[in-house]
Amino acid sequence: MENHNEYVLRTVEERGIRFVQLWFTDVLGVAKCFNITPAELENALEEGMTFDGSAIDGFSRVQESDVLAKPDAKTFQILPWRTSGASTARVFCDITNLDGTPFEGCPRQALKRAMGKARERGFTFFAAPELEYFYFDSADPTKTPKPLDSGSYFEMRSNGLSAKLHEQSVLTLEDMGIPVEYAQHEDAPGQHEIDLRYTDGLTMADSVMTARQIVKEIAFEHGAYASFMPKPLEGVQGSGMHTHFSLFEGEANAFSDPGDPFGLSKVAKGFIAGVLRHAPELTAITNQWVNSYKRLVVGYEAPVYVSWSRNNRSALVRVPVPKMGRSDSTRIEYRAPDPACNPYLAFAVILAAGMKGIEESYELPDETTDNLFDLTPKDLHRLGIEPLPASLEGAVAAMAGSELIAETLGDHVFEWFIRNKRAESRDYRAQVTQFELDRYLGQL
């Protein structure tokens, strides 16, 4: 740790850094930051910076509102873009209480806890998300958002602003040491995708925060707007964050068993079974907004039912078939999350559900090979296939009864989240929408 701090301090000095941004995340996954000057940095690294948490979503408490932001020096990184002309660096922070103990509202620590538990069992947890998002001409909510281009899936476009923004975002990510695996134009107009190459879960959650920031920042610089809203446009594909997960034991992929007909180990099967069984409970975390549920509807490439499959993209969990001889890359893809989730909490609950399945040797249900969207309710019932919650209200109700989620998030976050999301559903339900006026006003 000493060395880390020394490295940060020397780099700030050598490179003439004027501001250091301390980054952290509120419970809803919104990036927060405050700037400090190099003069304050040494103290920040050693003791943390005190701030009033009461204004941060999910940080408020009855007794004490002050918390500490403790920089994680390992994450120190000079930003490739300059804020107001001065060289700036950023470092992610853990939030602690004034006595240095982890603050119960800190999402980063919730993921650390979940990963620590997996590590006690010898597992390291890896994640690789696929971030989808839209470029619009503005973020003005009074107008229907207008996509920046009319391209479609894998379209090759060498010119146009949105292609340029996308390319620049990818290059900036690479400059920041966040390798990108695929980058392509998605299905809908103005929609793009950035696939990050796997890293351990904590680094990846940090990377997701960084990527969202970079994509937005670069769009903003060019007078455009990038949005990770799950379903910004009616009638076209929403934005998901399908995420690939795997567990390793040392150098070995713990999900792989070349002797198994599916190539899946007992660990993998337990993990999938755990994720499936607890999927309804964790959906409020992976899909946390009213709008998230407009994406999870039949007819688009988003999951609606709890099922798994190797090649069926309507399934909730997909097990991509590894390339010949690459059993190392055995992984599962969880397709429900959207890019507006809190990546720390989403990864934490998915890992916890998977670990639960491993520990209690849950039985893996049969693979679903049919296109689920073609099945009738009767078929679904016969196959024992449950739906995912269809609304935020339903998802919060499922979460509220979950021991597993409460334990993973800690009581503070769990209770705050449920209160906050119930209020959001209530506000939403109290609205009279254009849909209702169009349909009912003249008729009823």
Added chain:
Amino acid sequence: MEPLLAYPDPLPPNVAMALDNAGYPWKSVSNTESVDSHEPEDGWSGAAIWAIDDPEGAFSLCRELRKRDMPLRPLLLMVSPEQLRELELREDLFDDFCVSPMQAGELEARLQHLFWRTGRGLRPELVEYGPLALNLETYQAVLNGKPMDLTFMEYELLKFLVSHPGKVFTRETLLSRVWGYEYFGGARTVDVHVRRLRAKLGEENAHLIDTVRSVGYRFGETRWGR
């Protein structure tokens, strides 16, 4: 780094090889007289004395080296198990010793520790390879003269690799030498960091870190080319 004084001349081949592999320059001397005549301009950086074939000559050489105005340090003595008793009352003549036959890597580890203890960085402050230069004093890395924005662990990994060009390291070795095992990610962490480094090295230099299939990684070229 200035060469180490090695005794006797010729040096037993296993010792010569161990010094070469560890990357220490050295010159062997056959007697006290040639210590001065062979001495490099900035003085010997230390000494590795093999006392097994000619103990008398070795001990008197040690005495000479310690009697100089600036006693030569650090001094590492190599002895046989039977000679251990002869070390008694000669403690002032050496800084550390190893018993032959030595474990692979023992000589290197002991020298490294000695140099560290005597405060004379064995490691030069500047490590260079091709377009890369690392200033170990300021923790800065430059690529083609342009500073690289590295995280601490990326810097540490790059430093380790650049300091050991041409050698193949397993993920486990890199993890233990660079991270010291106290890390969340396990051995796959190494892959992740290598990828991040390659991304920052850019397309034309990404090949500097070579993947050696089913073994691990190698930085730069081997001594015999690739």
